[in-house]
Amino acid sequence: MENRGGEEDLPVIADYFEETYAAYSGDAAAYWETEQADGTDVLETARVAFIAEQSPLDAGAAEGGVPNIAGIKKIDQYTIEVTTAGYEAPAIYSILGIPISPLRYYGDPALYDYDDNQFGHPYGDLSIVESKTSHPVGAGPYKFLSYENRTVYYEANEHFYKGEPLTKYLQFKETLNSEVAPGVMTATVDAGEMNGNKSNYALVAGYNSGGEVTGDVITTISVDNLGYGYIGLNAESVSVGGEPFSDASKYLRKALATVLAVYRDVAVDTYYGDAANIINYPISNTSWAAPRTTDEGYKLAFSVGVDGADLYTSDMKSEDKYAAAIEAARQYLIAAGYTFDEGTGLFTAAPEGAKLEYEIIIGGAGIGDHPSFGVLTDASAALATLGVTLKINDPADTNVMWNELDAGTQELWCAAWQSTIDPDMYQIYHSSNIVGLGGSDSNHYHIALPELDQLIIDARKSDDQAYRKAVYKQALDLIVDAAVEIPVYQRQNARLFSTQRIDIPTLTPDITTYYGWGADIETIVMSANK
């Protein structure tokens, strides 16, 4: 206890430790079983818990409160310095993601005096900010005027720090997905974003007189989508003998995965053609940590047989590839302990804990409206020739799929991930985030490999990009080896602009996945106003 000059004795961390130690009778294993363990050290965990519990009880703290936060410092008009306790790679983006709001609107400039710890509003009273909830205004290039008639109206913000935008009015109109290109063509709208599939590109090419996607009517800029589609396997429900990561279980999952993976090409090539990439590692191609073809040890997903030999060569015909995949699956299943009947050519029995029938859920709204649907149909037919049933469940209500994912009862499913800028894998692949364990509940694969956990933590704590890339490559190899995810495809988003009405050279240069067309929106000029 420490007497801080106040009336009563206040507890310190040492006390907290004593208490906790006594509560668990010194049993460290029991402590970590109950409290959330995430690889950080005991002291940090204790400190965080201590502050959370004790600060509201501190009479001294409640009164005047803390005058300022030492870790947040203003350097000059445009710079702030934030000090964090420890380094974690994804934290940067969380902190940088805090939006900047103008003081003169949300606060009271008269109440602002940095040196005296006055920050534009009376202490503990945020009513000025709350009163603006229904009229949000930021520090961006355009001011919100109104939302009516399914259109959002904006006006240029003269106080924008890069200068007042050159185009005075901006409108966002609600549009159906399939009408973006026709909308630009008919002058109903000037710019839009559409899904980069074959028929959309053909549609746009048809509007331009040159037959290309960029021409006299529409200019198209395609960027990779920030995210990718995948097929997931639940390690716990698709396993042999109740051991999700034994060799037998991995063989079982690899058998299913090999067959599913070989049919990816047909579906993606048909609907997307050149506009989508089939990816081979469970990470988006847009990430800097994504393995490249030229990296050491790069392999096509699930292209290896039980004996480690490559299944496919570049000049194989599609039918040959399918045959090779089925044969590999057969061998994987035999290695997993399934009984194969040579006479009928079918599997007759599954080992303990495994089944001959598995279900895959896909969110196709009941009408098969999903790019991976073709993959499932073909794979299901192929597996049926071995006597293994892959049942396709396409519920009308996608919530059915999410309910099963939340309950952890799903076997296989189709979904897509949205990537973040930072390739941190903690949320999705760390064992503490398995559904139901109180973490982020995003680890639908139920993957729990101690080695993988350690790699993820290591990578998170370092700021050396080359090091992190090497660590993530190891982690990705582990995930692919556990056969819990089949990455399917990465598509493009096409940004359309009207060549006739927008002065194209004034658009944001170098539009990429991370640098949108609105990044330099203040420079856009309409042709009529050139």
Place this chain on the structure above:
Amino acid sequence: MPIQTGNPATPPAGGAGRLDDEARARSLSPTMLVFKRFVRNRLAVVGTVMLAAMFVFSFVGGIVSPYKQEQTFYKTGAVWKEYASLSVNAEFRYSVDPGRDLPTAARAQFILAMNAGKPDFSAGGLDYRWEEIGEDLRALYGSTEIAVGLPLAGAYTFTAAPGADFPDGLAAAASDALGAGLDAFEWDGGRYALARSGKRATVSALVEIALASARVFDAFTPKDEPAVAEYAFRRAALFAIAGGADTFSYDGRTFTVGAEGETSVVHEISPDGERTEFAMLSPYIAQGVTPDIRVTVAFKDAILDAVRAREGSFSYPDPDGADREYQLSSPKPDTYTVKRETLTQLYDVEARPSAAHWLGTDSNGMDMLTRLMHGGRISLMVGFIVVLIELFIGVVVGGVAGYFGGIVDLCLMRFIDLFNSVPQWPLLIIMGSVMDTLEIDPYARIYLLMVVLGILGWTGIARVVRGQILTLREQDFMVAAEAAGIRVSARIFRHLVPNVMPLLIVQATLSLGGIILTEATLSFLGMGLKYPLASWGTIINAATSIYTMTNFWYLWIPAGMLILITVLGFNFVGDGLRDAFDPKMKR
């Protein structure tokens, strides 16, 4: 009871102009009357033919068609697929001594240690050390601690680690090196590292494990590849370059190495002085997408030329001499993807009508004509049965309500109101999800769907029937029927209802088309037919965008025409029936 047939002006059949009892006694039953009048009506016959055609098309056609309705068709198409990739190498690539092992964990720790400037690192319980040999060459050693030394009056006394061999000569060399302030020294062919912490000095034995170089090795000819991949060769070459030497030898052969810009070329000098190109070291790495693709130096050069010229494509001869086109793109800085047109299997989507597919294929690659036939079965069944259900319930309820009036009417009408206040969409969603959960067989779903549609739709008919009956009830023929003592049910259904028939038939006709389309909307929202089953309505719904509508007429026009023919046919039949029932018709 004898009834006059047709126009009294025409002579009765059988015998010219006879008006005796025999002729008059010939009579036709009411049904035959109606039938004869119906058949004489040309339009009605046309309508019947149309309906019959639709039924034959759907039920018989579905059996005759050689394809299954969910059968997907494939075709071969050319797609630009990734063939190889070239990138500017910014990472260190490892050449590992064959007898040793450098696990990936160690490699990752090496990068960390290198960037932090620390020479020692450990991974997986083993210690390692790296040294800089040249600008982009590092040597990695496994390091084992063999002795610890403590200074004593300027000289060091060493205590050997358990199990380690620490001869005196080594100790002396170590002392000298420590005195000279070195980090590492050589003795008797082996390398040793020194580490100081305070007064203690640790001597570790180094074993060379791997070399890390930013340069990439490529052999010029396939026969030299095994040699180029040898660790000893690479070591010799890399050390030579780092040391600035021009020549080096390996395996009894002599090589020269010279830099040409950013690449270094190794030539082999044969005993009679002939120079042949042997290997190339460059900062570029090119690799094929499958292990069987071999990227030759010439191909690599072709790619580099195209990159430097900022071309989007280039051509390169195949092994059999023919030129082949390759596309170049750069998804990320310093990475170039080379694509080649490959023939690959595709779904035969939206194929134009041809001999194999008379109406082409739909957007999933399934034969359109077969799907129309099977879809017709479902659409026709659903349409007619639902209409019948609606008519039946509606007539009964409406008839009873209209006839009895008073309390009965009141109750039934209010019941209808309550029925109408049930929100349709939520109810359908609930039913859809219940059917999903119970995993009902797709065909059973259709029957349930029909029952539900029928139950939701009878109220309109009931109201119309009731309204009409309210009027008819007071007419004279009803009073006569009551006076004749006819049963109530007979009065309602045999006398009143037939007079409501015309309106009913109109309602039914209109409902038919609407029901077929409602079923399509429900299937679209996932509550009805499950993919890949089809019905005419779902086929039309699938052609949703302007693009599909205008470019692929065969995706929606046939289905629309079929629905139109069915509705028209039913309508003509309905008209014919109405006219046949009504003796006051002009014709």
Place this chain on the structure above:
Amino acid sequence: MWKFIARRALLAVFIIVFGSLICYAVIRMLPSSYVERVARQRSTMPGSPGYQVILAQLTERYGMDRSILSGFGVWGANALRGQWGNSWFFDVPVTRKFADVIGYSIALNIITLFLEMGLCVPMGIAAARKQYGRTDYAVTVIALACVSLPVFFLATLLKYVFSIKLGWLDLYGVVGRYYQQLDAFGKLKDMAVHMIMPVATLTLANLGGLTRFTRTNMLEVLNADYIRTARAKGLPERVVISRHAFRNTLIPLITYMSYLLPGLFSGSMITETLFQIPGIGYISYQAMTGGDIPFAMFYATFLTVLTQVSLMTADILYAAVDPRVRVQ
């Protein structure tokens, strides 16, 4: 007469109450409710305490933990006092959201109604007068063709012809791009121009019904004896039809029209979505299927009240139009 009306009104109230109860019960039984969706959304955001925790909080806040009857009771008590609550989806008072969107639907519906009546009734009468003639065939085929094609097809067809190919009209939207800069009259004109295609779509979609209906009715009546008498008397055909025939087609017409008033206030979800009109159709569909109970209940009750009012009026009109019914 008054006793009749009073009894009818009492029944109407009864219907309204029970109808609302049924509606409430059905929405409560939706497989995935509004709170579940919101909880799921919020649980994917960083720093969330997890799906179950959020779900428990929201269930309590939105009152979904009460039983159906007690939940209905609470809602009903508030409704009687005129407090319809805030829409869960849109976070504004239900009445305000309703008032915002209903205007467009009413405008669409009224214009469509007039257009329909103006087109269908004459067409139907013309077809009936020359049964099996060329006009009859033409009208029949057109009417049935409109019934055979889905609404969105008609809409897409119109869009393709008038917007993409001819470029006369905007592809969608209820206002143009210069709307904000126009004066009041300009704004009205802008909206009117944008309503052309939606109205055309709705009219075409409903063409079949009224035309065929009128035709059949006229046919019925034209073959009646009293018409033959009128003709025999030498009355001009025009008088025969308008003075004698038409009145007798009124009863079925009244039945048909009795759903008119509620119909005015409902929207076509598909047309509104296709043309981006912020009408009640799509909003009410969202509310009903998404479990936005305050809005859905308000709208359902509103429609039930309207239906009852118009049915009562219809019943009264039956008696007024047909003297034989009065005797009851």
